[in-house]
Amino acid sequence: xxxxxxxxxxxxxxxxxxxxxxxxxxxxxxxxxxxxxxxxxxxxxxxxxxxxxxxxxxxxxxxxxxxxxxxxxxxxxxxxxxxxxxxxxxxxxx
Amino acid sequence: xxxxxxxxxxxxxxxxxxxxxxxxxxxxxxxxxxxxxxxxxxxxxxxxxxxxxxxxxxxxxxxxxxxxxxxxxxxxxxxxxxxxxxxxxxxxxxxxxxxxxxxxxxxxxxxxxxxxxxxxxxxxxxxxxxxxxxxxxxxxxxxxxxxxxxxxxxxxxxxxxxxxxxxxxxxxxxxxxxxxxxxxxxxxxxxxxxxxxxxxxxxxxxxxxxxxxxxxxxxxxxxxxxxxxxxxxxxxxxxxxxxxxxxxxxxxx
Numbered sequence: 001x002x003x004x005x006x007x008x009x010x011x012x013x014x015x016x017x018x019x020x021x022x023x024x025x026x027x028x029x030x031x032x033x034x035x036x037x038x039x040x041x042x043x044x045x046x047x048x049x050x051x052x053x054x055x056x057x058x059x060x061x062x063x064x065x066x067x068x069x070x071x072x073x074x075x076x077x078x079x080x081x082x083x084x085x086x087x088x089x090x091x092x093x094x
Numbered sequence: 095x096x097x098x099x100x101x102x103x104x105x106x107x108x109x110x111x112x113x114x115x116x117x118x119x120x121x122x123x124x125x126x127x128x129x130x131x132x133x134x135x136x137x138x139x140x141x142x143x144x145x146x147x148x149x150x151x152x153x154x155x156x157x158x159x160x161x162x163x164x165x166x167x168x169x170x171x172x173x174x175x176x177x178x179x180x181x182x183x184x185x186x187x188x189x190x191x192x193x194x195x196x197x198x199x200x201x202x203x204x205x206x207x208x209x210x211x212x213x214x215x216x217x218x219x220x221x222x223x224x225x226x227x228x229x230x231x232x233x234x235x236x237x238x239x240x241x242x243x244x245x246x247x248x249x250x251x252x253x254x255x256x257x258x259x260x261x262x263x264x265x266x267x268x269x270x271x272x273x274x275x276x277x278x279x280x281x282x283x284x285x286x287x288x289x290x291x292x293x294x295x296x297x298x299x300x301x302x303x304x305x306x307x308x309x310x311x312x313x314x315x316x317x318x319x320x321x322x323x324x325x326x327x328x329x330x331x332x333x334x335x336x337x338x339x340x341x342x343x344x345x346x347x
Contacts, residue, residue, distance in 0.1 A: 005128075026130050029241065036234055040134040 007056040008034040010041075012048035020052050031055075100276035101214075102156050103176060104283055106166075107273075107319050109149030110177035113167055114328070115198060116142030117335050118185055127188055134234065138195070141227040148220045168339040172329045179318035180263035182328045189249065190256035192238045197260055199232035200296050201267045204289045213281035236300055243304025254306050265314020268293070273320075 005027040011020035023042050028034035034053040042048070062070060074080065120139035126132035150163035180198060185191045206228055209221035242249040268290045277283035301308050317323030338345060 027128060028130065033237065033241075036237070037130040037134065039230075040137050041130060044133075044137055 005029050008038075008053045009056050009059055010034075010038045011052040011054070012038070012042055013050040013052075014048055015046070020050065023047075025056060028053075095272060095276065097276060097280055098156055100273045101280075101282065102153055103273045104277050105149055105153035105156060106176040107178075109146050109153055109163075109166070110175045111181055111198075111202075112142040112149065113146040114175070114177040114331065115181035115195075116140075116146060117331060118181065119191070119195070121185055122188075122191065131188070135191075138231055138234075141231065145220070145224045145227070148223070152216055152220070164339075168336045172324050172332055173321055175318075175324060175328060175332075176321055177318055177328075178263070178266045179315050179325055180260065180267065182318065182325055182331060183260070183263060184327055186256065186259070187252060189242050189252040190259065192235050192242070193253060193256035194260055195231065196235035196239045196300070197264055197297075198267075199228060199235050200293055200300075201289065203228045203232050204292055205284070205286075208284040208289070212283060217282060239300060239306075240304045243301070243306045250305065253304065257301070257306055258309055261309045261311065262313050262315050265312065266316050266318060269314065269316060269319075271320060 006029075007025055008028055008031075009025050010023050012023045013020045026034065026037050026041055028037045031053055034055075035051050038051045038053060043051070116139045119135050119142065122132065122135045123139070124132065126135055146167065147163045150166045154161040154163060154166055180194060183194065185194075203225065206221045206225040210218055210225065212218040212221065239253065243253040244250070245253075268286045270286045274283070274286055278285050297308060315325075318325075
């Protein structure tokens with residue numbers, strides 16, 4: 001499959017969003033075409049004002065089999081959540 | 095020919111170009127070589143059909159017979175169409191489709207830039223809106239022509255073949271007639287010939303980068319934009335585009 005275009009991960013910043021959000025992935029021969037393809041595939045319903053593309057092979061990911069050591073320790077540490085304060089009524093929803 | 099007659103012809107030329115090319119490009123929907131190109135082509139087709147709605151709606155208004163854009167698109171026969179022959183030729187392979195797109199987009203962008211300054215503000219408003227879409231179209235078709243032209247041995251050969259095949263249809267875009275003279279006099283639209291130098295400069299640059307040779311011949315097929323003689327392909331295109339309105343007149347959904 002050496003004629004296959006590389007895979008690109010696409011990040012879009014929405015109209016009102018503060019940060020770029022991962023929206024999906026697509027194939028393209030280079031970064032410039034990846035941005036064009038992302039424009040056509042992911043912003044055709046007015047979803048975004050900025051596009052980032054990253055070649056998928058450059059994304060380092062955590063391994064699902066490390067789930068235990070990575071995430072379980074935090075399950076028992078409820079005191080890390082800011083839920084132990086009394087909020088005055090006047091403040092309203094936070 | 096009155097000014098309104100000429101204005102109507104001009105609007106049909108603009109609207110029929112985008113209608114016929116939009117339909118041609120839409121024929122790729124579900125058939126493009128990769129998903130990303132499929133969606134991009136469908137987007138381009140929809141942009142062109144959207145522009146058609148604006149041009150033909152204005153044409154109907156100027157004509158004054160109460161015809162809608164849909165009436166003009168679906169209920170005219172081949173001899174009433176005023177599109178350039180370039181946009182009605184069959185798609186061929188993906189390379190030829192994108193070559194045709196680039197040849198058209200480059201002209202289209204130059205034309206719309208000039209129409210933004212039209213003395214008719216309805217024309218200027220349509221051009222203002224359309225030029226944003228077309229700026230993207232030409233960026234995309236240009237990159238693809240360069241990518242495939244300066245690509246593999248096979249893609250290069252196919253792109254050169256596409257350019258050789260389509261080149262005789264380019265000249266018609268710049269051939270002015272009495273309609274154009276009337277539009278120039280009214281300051282509504284530019285003389286088509288006045289766009290040629292900029293067009294040739296763009297083509298020379300892009301084709302050099304694409305390692306493709308522009309044919310030397312200046313021969314140009316004509317007969318589309320004045321409706322005198324379309325190619326045999328237009329009738330086939332209209333048959334598939336118009337069949338529903340022909341079979342079920344007035345059908346709506």
